[in-house]
Amino acid sequence: KEEEDSAEEPSSALSKVTDVITLPLQWLGTLTVPNLDEESVSKDLITIMPVPCTLAILFLAGKFDVRATFFGLHWALAALAISVPCSALCFLLKSKKNAFYAWLLVPFALVASILWLKTAAGVIVDSIAYTSTAFNINRVLLGATFLALGNSSADFFANTSLSALGYGVMACTGSVSGQLFNLLIGSGLNMVNSISQSTGGFV
Numbered sequence: 001k002e003e004e005d006s007a008e009e010p011s012s013a014l015s016k017v018t019d020v021i022t023l024p025l026q027w028l029g030t031l032t033v034p035n036l037d038e039e040s041v042s043k044d045l046i047t048i049m050p051v052p053c054t055l056a057i058l059f060l061a062g063k064f065d066v067r068a069t070f071f072g073l074h075w076a077l078a079a080l081a082i083s084v085p086c087s088a089l090c091f092l093l094k095s096k097k098n099a100f101y102a103w104l105l106v107p108f109a110l111v112a113s114i115l116w117l118k119t120a121a122g123v124i125v126d127s128i129a130y131t132s133t134a135f136n137i138n139r140v141l142l143g144a145t146f147l148a149l150g151n152s153s154a155d156f157f158a159n160t161s162l163s164a165l166g167y168g169v170m171a172c173t174g175s176v177s178g179q180l181f182n183l184l185i186g187s188g189l190n191m192v193n194s195i196s197q198s199t200g201g202f203v
Helices: 013-032 044-048 050-061 075-095 100-135 139-164 168-197
Strands: none
Touching: 013 050, 013 100, 044 050, 044 075, 050 075, 050 100, 075 100, 100 139, 139 168
């Protein structure tokens, strides 16, 4: 209660500049990843979220190629053909107070989140490769420092938050299983893909 009654500290000039710079990124995530929490799901604009979400999915899947095609259609037309009926169905279900419309938005949020993470990871890897080439630094050293720090920081904050909430077992399980998943599934699938694309195949 003391925290609620205390006056908020005025924002510094640096924080205001940071807010302005990061505002486009925040809106980009807000528009392309439907927020399905209890407070935001009741908003009317949630029903049109499949449109920008599908546009972002196909744009990222087409690797930022504005001339990319899906199912024989331009990526923007294909996105509208998929998302507009879904938006209409969500609006109809929401108008009838049917909570199932939120489940229709889950695949859009899931796929968009995965593609944004994949794109961000690609940017990080490209940055490390550029730094290694430009400054003649060993890539193994960069991977063991900067890449490892970036890969583990999200798990660190998530697991410490879970521990603070009393979910210590879940936090420990997430710490171990996340690394095992990357090692076995991620590395394994990449190795299988590399072997299958080689000249000799699996022979």
